[in-house]
Amino acid sequence: MTISIRSVEKKFGRYPALDKVGLEIADGELLALLGPSGSGKTTLLRVIAGLEFPDAGQVLFHDQDVTFASAAARRVGFVFQQYALFKHMTVARNIAFGLDVRKGKDKPSKAEITKRVDDLLRLVELEGLGGRYPSQLSGGQRQRVALSRALAVQPSVLLLDEPFGALDATVRKSLRKELRRVHDATGVTTIFVTHDQEEALDLADRVAILNHGVIEQVGTPAQVHDEPVSPFVCGFVGEANRFEGEISKGRFSAGSIFLPAAGLPDGKAVGFVRPHDLVLDEAGFAVQVNRVHVQGALATVDGLTPDGRRIEVTVSRDQAEQFTGAVKLSARKAHVFPA
The missing domain is CATH 2.40.50.140 (Nucleic acid-binding proteins)
Structure with missing residues (x-):
């Protein structure tokens, strides 16, 4: 799924969260939205998801205007920082939830749902844990369940908002590799928000760096680190000695x-x-x-x-x-x- 963001603007009161943002995301790409707190990265992700609507501009999925379409109509999968798992449901039922609530001909058979859940448990290396409850899992395992639940509905786009923010450094590094492996296996266009430059540079195909609602630079991890286009990018991405x-x-x-x-x-x-x-x-x-x-x-x-x-x-x-x-x-x- 290709995504085009065209001159998108979004204000909260008088505060411009996004200011004429333009961005092209390729089919199957893993893109990081990187920036400090308040830079607009989560707002942009929510606009792409259909959880926020822009004040101006367009959002296109495969050249189809979805600017004011609902999140359900866009077929996006969303992974939150705090997992948002159902505590009273087993791991398998959590993963299957998006399929279980479908109606009529859109709902797969029980056998199809079971197979889909089993395939995803193998993909995220949680095979054999489908009968457990979220409270019986580690933080890293719960985040894998959240990722599996988002993938279960076969989304056109996978969106992740600070997916590793609640985890310790060692688990975060392990899950970064896991997300990259899962992305390469599924080929789903993936966008994730982070304020962690190491995370973005290690994981993404390209990085879009935001500052005060504006995209300062888009490029590969090597490009934004080695060829920064502004003082902000140079100071924010990687370590640097600064001299006035x-x-x-x-x-x-x-x-x-x-x-x-x-x-x-x-x-x-x-x-x-x-x-x-x-x-x-x-x-x-x-x-x-x-x-x-x-x-x-x-x-x-x-x-x-x-x-x-x-x-x-x-x-x-x-x-x-x-x-x-x-x-x-x-x-x-x-x-x-x-x-």
Whole structure:
């Protein structure tokens, strides 16, 4: 199912939750809506679902205008952060619920429903747990049940609103892999909302980054991380050292720090350098190393420039011993934006 969002606007009172948002989602794509709280990502998801209607603009499913169609008419599957499972129903009955409530010829036979439930339990690796109740499951297992229930009705689109937000970090990472596997197995166009950049970059085919109701950038995880189009995207996606300074004759300066800025106009600017893009260089700027923290295969170096600017560098564990006392660094890659 392809989805087209065309100049969608939505206000709550005087607050513009969505401001002329446009987005194209390909058939079978797994797209992440990423942004901080209040950026509009959940509102956009609810507009796609038919749980909110826009004040202006269009929503199209396969070129069919569904802007004011109900959620049921759109055949969307929705997974919430808090599972929303029926406590008095078994796992199997929870999964089958959307099929059980269908009427007339639209309702599958009992044998078809049982087969569908069994297939989904195998898909999400909960085989043999159909007779249990939600209270007898872990948080990760309950979220798999919620995913299975959404898939049971064979939705045209699967929508997930912060699906892993209530889980601990280890379970979240495991379920990310699970969702990717299930998506690849079903091929359902999937959109999920998250404020967790690691989650979005690890899981999605593409990421749409929202800020104050506007989409700042859409691209692959590599594109939004390595080729940010704005200071917000650069600062929000991935770690970055930020420097306030100015551009003069194609060069950005912030105290003793100099970065290339060819083609950009002179004036106030902000520069960003990823921690892993800072390298030792005798021709670079001076940094006093304050702390080296080794974690697994990587090490984080914290330092200060002579004028008090904080610097963070990420290196391999083997390189960490080179970062003691006073060192000199340069950036092998930087992002500079006019202020």
